[in-house]
Amino acid sequence: MSDKLTPKDVELLTKSSDLDSKIAVINKISNQYRNKDFSNKEQGLAEEIFRLLMRYAEIGVRKSISENLMSADFVPRDILLSIAKDIDDVSRPILEFSELLTDDDLIEIVNGATSLEPQIAISRRNTLSESVSSALINTERGEVVESLLGNNSARISEANLVKVIDSFSNKEEVIEALVTRGSIPPELVLQLTKKVSNVIKGKLEKRYNCSFDKISGLFNDGGEIAAFRFGNMKLFGQDLIELISMLETNHQLDQALDPLHGKLTFILNELEPIGQFVPISAIALGNRTMFEICISRVTGIKFSNISKLVKDLDQGIKALFERAALPEPLFDAVRFAIYVINKMEEEAEKFGTPKAQADLHEYIKQIITHSKGKKIRNLSSLISIIRKHIERTQGEW
Numbered sequence: 001m002s003d004k005l006t007p008k009d010v011e012l013l014t015k016s017s018d019l020d021s022k023i024a025v026i027n028k029i030s031n032q033y034r035n036k037d038f039s040n041k042e043q044g045l046a047e048e049i050f051r052l053l054m055r056y057a058e059i060g061v062r063k064s065i066s067e068n069l070m071s072a073d074f075v076p077r078d079i080l081l082s083i084a085k086d087i088d089d090v091s092r093p094i095l096e097f098s099e100l101l102t103d104d105d106l107i108e109i110v111n112g113a114t115s116l117e118p119q120i121a122i123s124r125r126n127t128l129s130e131s132v133s134s135a136l137i138n139t140e141r142g143e144v145v146e147s148l149l150g151n152n153s154a155r156i157s158e159a160n161l162v163k164v165i166d167s168f169s170n171k172e173e174v175i176e177a178l179v180t181r182g183s184i185p186p187e188l189v190l191q192l193t194k195k196v197s198n199v200i201k202g203k204l205e206k207r208y209n210c211s212f213d214k215i216s217g218l219f220n221d222g223g224e225i226a227a228f229r230f231g232n233m234k235l236f237g238q239d240l241i242e243l244i245s246m247l248e249t250n251h252q253l254d255q256a257l258d259p260l261h262g263k264l265t266f267i268l269n270e271l272e273p274i275g276q277f278v279p280i281s282a283i284a285l286g287n288r289t290m291f292e293i294c295i296s297r298v299t300g301i302k303f304s305n306i307s308k309l310v311k312d313l314d315q316g317i318k319a320l321f322e323r324a325a326l327p328e329p330l331f332d333a334v335r336f337a338i339y340v341i342n343k344m345e346e347e348a349e350k351f352g353t354p355k356a357q358a359d360l361h362e363y364i365k366q367i368i369t370h371s372k373g374k375k376i377r378n379l380s381s382l383i384s385i386i387r388k389h390i391e392r393t394q395g396e397w
Contacts, residue, residue, distance in 0.1 A: 013049065013057075020321050022057070022095070024065045030068030047076055054082045054368055067373035070097040078329055084109060087355055088117035093373045094121045095121040112137040116143055123147040128154035142171045149177035152384035171196040179204070198313055241269070241287070246359075248289050257293065257303050268297060279326060283337045284385040286356025286363045296325040313339055317329075333382040336374070340366050356364075360390045 010027045016022060032038055033046045048396070050069075053061055066083045070077050083094045094116055095109065095190055106122050110132070113119050122128075124135050132155045136148045145164060148154055161178075162342055165188065168174035175196055193212065201212040247253045247264065256264035279298065282290035292310055296303040299320065309316035317335050321328070321362040338382060341356045344366055346353045356363040371379055 001201065005397055008358065009046075010049065013053065013061075019058065019060045026053075026061060026064045026068060030065070030072075031167075034068070034072045040344075047079065050079050051082075052080065054086070059087065059089060062086060063093075066090050066093045070094050070372055072098075072100070075100055081105065088115055089114055089376075091118055092121045092375070094123050097372055103131050103164060106132045107135045113139075116141060119144045120147045122274060123154070124151055126153050126380065127374075130155045130157045130160070134160050137167075140167055142174050146171075146174050146177045149174065149181050149265060151380045152181065153380060156187070156378040158185060161333075162191065165192050165195055170197050172200045175200055176204065231382070241285070241290070243267075244290055244293065245288075252288070254304060265334050272300050279324060280330060280334065280385070281384075281389075282336050283341075284389055286337075286341055286358075286360060286386075288341050295324050310338065327376050332384065333379045334378050336371065336379065337367060337382060345371070360386055 009028070012018075013022055013025055025091065029046050029047050029049065031045065036043075038046060050065055053065060066086070069079075075098075080094065080098065080100055084091050084098075095106075107123075110119050110122055118142065119139055120143065121135060124147060125132075125327075128136075128148070128151065133148060133154050136144050137156075145168060148156070149371075150166070155343065163376070164174065164178060168178075178192070181261050196212075205212050207362065243264070245255070252287070253264075256262045260266055267288070279291050279294035280286075282294050282358065288310065293303060294307045295301070295310075296306045299306075301309075301323070306320070309320055313335055316336065318331070321331050321334070326334070340363070343355045344354070347353045354362045356366070364383055367379070367383060367386075
């Protein structure tokens with residue numbers, strides 16, 4: 001297929017019944033449009049094609065347009081809004097990722113939505129304003145509010161946090177999301193402890209094996225640190241990171257992890273008074289080897305066997321996740337992050353580009369780039385954890 005837009009492409013879009021061929025043309029047009037490779041006349045033609053297809057094309061074509069334009073830095077307003085107000089499958093990518101939608105656009109869509117999907121897609125957006133967060137909370141839909149609370153980049157006013165406590169004190173999933181978010185004013189913690197039912201308190205205490213008073217105390221931390229402490233996790237130290245990297249480089253990891261005589265085993269035994277390591281933190285550091293060590297320690301599975309299971313991004317990762325009793329809501333995000341780590345390591349070997357663990361900024365960029373158009377639960381929370389690691393290494397903690 002030619003790199004340039006041709007009359008044959010336009011004819012294929014309007015007359016062909018082959019969906020895959022149409023999507024291939026849409027990809028080509030959109031790529032040139034985003035990269036500003038068109039002349040003014042060609043750009044105008046491309047926009048007319050988008051308008052025509054958004055009015056008459058099948059769902060698969062319209063969804064492809066949405067996925068292709070969600071990262072564009074310019075799209076005419078009429079095209080943007082026609083995508084944003086289309087059916088859920090079509091609108092989701094634009095609603096979640098396009099930076100061209102204004103707060104007024106988002107609030108109007110939230111208020112007018114008849115299904116959960118548009119509201120949940122908006123709740124996942126990066127750096128949501130307080131006004132959009134308020135509109136989402138006012139939907140009084142538990143699933144929407146839970147998703148919003150899980151977005152650590154969303155700004156939520158104290159008044160709206162009070163509203164969440166008042167409206168959802170009997171909804172376990174929302175209260176758990178509120179607790180793990182952290183950074184809540186102390187006076188609101190007191191309100192929460194008074195309003196949450198004994199049933200929910202009991203469930204949370206049983207799940208995390210500690211008192212509700214201790215759980216409530218996690219509000220004083222940032223959301224990511226609260227989540228770590230919930231899972232009895234702690235952050236890696238740089239010395240340990242460097243030691244593991246050196247052992248891996250020298251092909252000494254297996255020996256160092258020998259359960260009886262391994263030198264690294266003795267170190268980890270001292271660092272793990274509660275018997276767990278930090279697998280989620282390892283992924284946030286872009287370090288697959290450390291993740292595999294953590295999982296080996298938690299599950300008792302031999303380290304050399306863990307690597308084989310981790311390569312299976314579906315059944316292998318799922319089995320390890322369940323065996324290690326890691327938080328299920330983070331499964332999609334962790335599996336996707338491992339995929340990105342694998343891809344970055346392959347590219348590092350071929351082209352000398354950075355590995356995830358060597359450049360966390362690039363790691364975040366790759367995660368965001370490769371996640372566009374995909375529905376990945378709690379990915380924003382994992383990105384927030386990565387950002388906390390960046391801040392920590394820069395001495396800002």
